Amino acid sequence: MSITHYTKEILDILDLHLTFSEDCFRKEKIAGEMSFVFYGKLTYQAQSCFHCGVEDPQHFVKWGFKTVRYLLNDVSEYKTYLKIKKQRFRCKICGKTFIAASSVADRYCSIARRVKLSIDEKLMEPFSMATIARMKHVSPTTVLRELRRFEKSQRPSKDSLPEVLCFDEFQSVNRVAGAMSFIMMDGQSHQLLDIVANRQLPHLQRYFARYDSQARKHVQFVVSDFYSPYASLVKTFFPNAQLVIDRFHISQHIGRAFQNQRTQVMKRFASKTGPHKHLKKFWKLLQKNAWELDYEQHHWRPSFRAHLTEQDIVDRLLAYSSELRQGYRVYQAFLSAIHGKNQQKFDQLLAEDYAFLPKAFQTVIQTFKVYHQEIAWAFTVPYSNGPLEGLNNHIKVLKRVAYGFRNFQNFRERIFLYRGKYFQSVSPEVSLKHKRKSS
Known part of the structure; x- marks a missing residue:
């Protein structure tokens, strides 16, 4: 050679x-x-x-x-x-x-083309653009110029929409109204579809009005949280779609109500007393699913001065307040119904009288009654916002590593590049080969 x-x-x-x-x-x-x-x-x-x-x-x-x-x-x-x-x-x-x-x-x-390709690969990782510029010995403007090359390829088609849509929002740049942006994903393939700067209803109405009417009629399910503008948006622009409340947000709603009750009970005790310290330190065990608590392994707990299991700790925490014990039972009953997709049990829980519980609980249960049909669909269909929530977590990491973004368009393009690593479509043949190799 x-x-x-x-x-x-x-x-x-x-x-x-x-x-x-x-x-x-x-x-x-x-x-x-x-x-x-x-x-x-x-x-x-x-x-x-x-x-x-x-x-x-x-x-x-x-x-x-x-x-x-x-x-x-x-x-x-x-x-x-x-x-x-x-x-x-x-x-x-x-x-x-x-x-x-x-x-x-x-x-x-x-600058060689191989350097530009390397910059593109770095943009798919959680690095700030200034860090990429230092790594590749170029200016931040060069990195920004490479990022903006992908702008045209990230514009979704307005002629088609999938059968299942997932809606959510995330904390965006400060220049956006409300600092919250709208994000949309395909509920079946888990492909990110688009990101809209403003999540407020008038902006979303103008955005979806650009889509073809036949494309909007093709949508069968829309999975979202309890954000009320989504309900009116689905009713107006997706005539054949059913709104589905994500199961995670149902659990989160009732979990926050119980968390507020625990905080109120904790504040009744002096800050240096045992009950106050215990309720503050072991709050995660109270939020945990009761059927996942460990009741066999005993560990030394210095604050209790005893060898206790997780179940023992929860029992001692609930002994501090009868109100907290009642709220815990209601909270775990709802979690069990949601986890098991038991709609009959969920309806029975909604029919009970909760006048003895704090106002936060009653507000959440009233919300469940308002969205009863949408919650019922959550127990029936297999779709959820899980992949979208996972993507939101990656977005938070990207934003933190980059020390924030001032320009929404730059932030949007980084998300589209960054999510490509986590949400790539795989053909059935490639997936089958991977399974054969792993086996």
Whole structure:
């Protein structure tokens, strides 16, 4: 193998006309930093003029060389450059000169295409754009320019919608009204469909009005939380769709009511007393599903000065207040009905009288009665907002790592790139091969 072949393999270059000599590598100091520099030569017979477009090689004269420097991906953690001595040509027809084109980089650009591809891959990871710029030795503006190349490809088609839609919102940039943005996902394939800057009803109405009426009629189910504008939105724009309240939000609603009751009971005790400390420290055990509590393994609990199981701790916490014990029983009864998708038991719980419970409980139960039909669908269909909630968690990580975003469009494009790693469609053949290998 020749030096040219080995050098191209190291630098990941495929240009057939680029050659390297034996002394092509040097270690130089560029911009105050020691860097690897590779020297190459690019020459061939031009087939057409870049300016006038003439396609007769007889009209082109070789007109010396011009050295061009390109930034490459790092080699052995060193900043790496490629200096190419490019052939110049002169066109006899138009009298203008042009230089040989290379596949290493785009014309008029000193950053190699491989570097740009590497930037695109980094944008799919939870890195800030400033961090990516430092890693690839480019400016943040270059990273931003690469990000905005994907803007057109992220515009969804307004001619089709899936049968199942998942609606949710997440905390967006401060410049958005209410700082909350709307996010929509396919409930079957779990593909992110679109992100709208504002989740308020007038903005969503204008957004969905752009979709074709037949596409909106194709939607059969819309899964969402208890955000009231979604109900009116579904009724207006999706005539054949049924609104389904996500089971997670049903559990979350009743869980927050019990959490408020626990806080009220805790504040009745002095801050330095045992009951106050215990109710504050072991609150997660009270929120946990009762059937998942450990009742076998005993561990030393310094605050109780005894070896106790999780079930023992819960029993001692509930002994501090009869009201808390009643609220806990109601809370666990609803959790059991939701977890088991037992609509009959859920309806029986709604029919009971809860005048003895705090106002927070009564408000939640009244909300359940208002959305009774939508909750009933949650016990029937297999769809949920679980994948969308998982994506929201990744969005929070991305936002925290990037120290926030000021521009919503940049934030939206990063989410579309970032979610591609977690929600990629896999063909049945690929999935079957993966299962065979794992088995």
